[in-house]
Amino acid sequence: MPRPFHLVLLSLGLALAGTAWAQQGTPTTAPTAKRVHAADPQQQLEHLTRQLGLSSDQQAKILPILQQRDQQLESLRSDSSLKPADRRAKAMAIVQDSSQQMDAVLNDQQRAKVKAMREKAMERMEERRGQHVPASSGSTGGHP
Numbered sequence: 831m832p833r834p835f836h837l838v839l840l841s842l843g844l845a846l847a848g849t850a851w852a853q854q855g856t857p858t859t860a861p862t863a864k865r866v867h868a869a870d871p872q873q874q875l876e877h878l879t880r881q882l883g884l885s886s887d888q889q890a891k892i893l894p895i896l897q898q899r900d901q902q903l904e905s906l907r908s909d910s911s912l913k914p915a916d917r918r919a920k921a922m923a924i925v926q927d928s929s930q931q932m933d934a935v936l937n938d939q940q941r942a943k944v945k946a947m948r949e950k951a952m953e954r955m956e957e958r959r960g961q962h963v964p965a966s967s968g969s970t971g972g973h974p
Contacts, residue, residue: 871896899928
């Protein structure tokens with residue numbers, strides 16, 4: 831059970847890794863935060879195509895998934911009525927849904943590769959998070 835949760839967190843990390851509030855620590859209310867995010871869906875697709883060897887058919891199916899995820903996350907970022915915990919929960923649900931949709935398009939080998947990519951990205955995200963947290967906890971193997 832912890833593994834799917836980590837995959838969700840990993841996917842969320844990938845989706846939000848480039849946002850101003852995730853990487854730079856700027857407040858989510860910053861007006862410029864809207865335009866600052868990791869990669870647009872086309873760039874993400876190109877990266878996935880290189881890493882996974884996606885076919886033209888797979889690319890045609892995955893691009894709309896990435897675009898929809900990007901639009902939903904952008905709408906979520908601009909919704910100031912949500913509490914941060916609710917925003918995170920909704921973002922995780924959006925990312926999990928899009929990840930499941932993309933996984934359905936991939937073959938077994940590609941799914942294994944993307945799983946490894948997500949796990950590696952999760953590790954990097956946790957390392958960065960540990961570097962940005964000012965000595966709040968001395969425990970290792972922390973909480974999810």
